[in-house]
Amino acid sequence: MVNTEVVIIGGGLAGLTAGIHLSQKGIAVVVIEKNDYPKHKVCGEYISNEVKPYLESLGIPIQKAAPTSITQLEFSTLYGVSLHQKLPLGGFGISRYALDFMLCQKAIESGCNIIKNTVATCVFEENQFIVTTQDQVQYKAKIVLGAFGKRANLDHYLHRTFIKKTSPWLAVKNHYKGNYPDDVVGLYHFKGGYCGVSKVENDRINICYITNYKAFKRFKNIEDFQKAVLFKNQKLSHILENSIPVFDKSLTISQISFEKKEPVLTHMLMIGDTAGLIHPLCGNGMAMAIHSAKIASELSIDFLQHKRSRATLEQIYTKNWDTNFKARLRMGRTLSAILEQPILTILLLQITVLFPFIIKQIIKRTHGTPIS
Numbered sequence: 207m208v209n210t211e212v213v214i215i216g217g218g219l220a221g222l223t224a225g226i227h228l229s230q231k232g233i234a235v236v237v238i239e240k241n242d243y244p245k246h247k248v249c250g251e252y253i254s255n256e257v258k259p260y261l262e263s264l265g266i267p268i269q270k271a272a273p274t275s276i277t278q279l280e281f282s283t284l285y286g287v288s289l290h291q292k293l294p295l296g297g298f299g300i301s302r303y304a305l306d307f308m309l310c311q312k313a314i315e316s317g318c319n320i321i322k323n324t325v326a327t328c329v330f331e332e333n334q335f336i337v338t339t340q341d342q343v344q345y346k347a348k349i350v351l352g353a354f355g356k357r358a359n360l361d362h363y364l365h366r367t368f369i370k371k372t373s374p375w376l377a378v379k380n381h382y383k384g385n386y387p388d389d390v391v392g393l394y395h396f397k398g399g400y401c402g403v404s405k406v407e408n409d410r411i412n413i414c415y416i417t418n419y420k421a422f423k424r425f426k427n428i429e430d431f432q433k434a435v436l437f438k439n440q441k442l443s444h445i446l447e448n449s450i451p452v453f454d455k456s457l458t459i460s461q462i463s464f465e466k467k468e469p470v471l472t473h474m475l476m477i478g479d480t481a482g483l484i485h486p487l488c489g490n491g492m493a494m495a496i497h498s499a500k501i502a503s504e505l506s507i508d509f510l511q512h513k514r515s516r517a518t519l520e521q522i523y524t525k526n527w528d529t530n531f532k533a534r535l536r537m538g539r540t541l542s543a544i545l546e547q548p549i550l551t552i553l554l555l556q557i558t559v560l561f562p563f564i565i566k567q568i569i570k571r572t573h574g575t576p577i578s
Contacts, residue, residue: 220478384449
């Protein structure tokens with residue numbers, strides 16, 4: 207039995223950020239992550255500047271990775287109409303390969319213990335947690351943060367409602383060599399989904415799209431699907447035809463769920479995608495994951511310093527989660543539902559083109575204010 211103060215299940219954006227924050231405050235932290243670093247992940251790889259001051263306060267050297275500075279949004283419909291919009295806060299483009307590795311190194315430097323393993327069970331009894339890995343190593347902790355991503359076997363163990371439902375969404379990503387503006391994040395609509403395009407470090411273009419799996423599986427492979435479906439958007443067709451894929455094989459992830467999730471379950475505080483996944487069309491999932499880690503870390507420190515009871519900790523975390531993210535997640539689910547209906551999608555796109563201020567409202571409702 208290994209004793210520690212905090213166990214974080216999952217070492218992605220939220221998990222590593224929380225591990226850094228807590229470790230820098232002198233808290234004993236174990237992060238359990240099943241994958242090695244660095245690793246490419248299916249992700250839009252755009253981060254709103256709302257979390258940049260917070261990352262800088264943790265001493266994370268983002269600029270060393272030479273991220274792109276993104277200030278503009280381009281939105282293009284399947285029907286050849288496009289519009290441009292300045293992003294109020296802007297953001298930066300950085301690959302998960304570079305960012306997660308940077309966060310991992312900073313976590314270790316801060317005193318965080320990162321273990322490569324998979325969690326099998328997490329039991330709460332007598333006001334403490336017992337976390338057991340697949341190889342039967344046990345960790346005893348006062349706090350557990352759930353940061354195990356969009357969906358995991360642990361969701362089945364915890365009998366979470368969303369995991370019992372099938373989801374129609376599939377995401378595909380690759381990096382490309384080609385020409386694309388450094389300061390633009392593009393959203394390109396195609397039948398049944400949309401594609402996000404933006405530059406990351408090393409002059410690479412990240413192209414990541416989400417689509418309905420039923421439509422996708424009619425084709426033999428990704429290339430056939432892209433030529434038959436994505437290429438119908440002329441702007442997107444031009445980008446793909448003039449770019450060379452970097453990865454031998456595109457990365458994919460299926461069963462992406464935008465259903466409601468519990469921010470607290472069996473006394474575990476959920477952070478990042480584990481607590482709620484915003485539709486990628488909103489382009490702000492990475493910032494939300496980092497922000498949720500900050501909230502959970504600060505409240506966990508108060509609990510460990512006996513400033514709050516566990517019941518109060520859970521109540522305040524749920525309230526803070528709802529205040530900061532509930533409306534944004536609702537907007538994401540609304541957009542997701544619209545994209546599943548072709549007629550509604552066409553109507554929304556036509557209205558958006560006629561009234562560009564709607565894009566401003568979507569950006570406003572899916573982005574937060576700077577945190578430090």
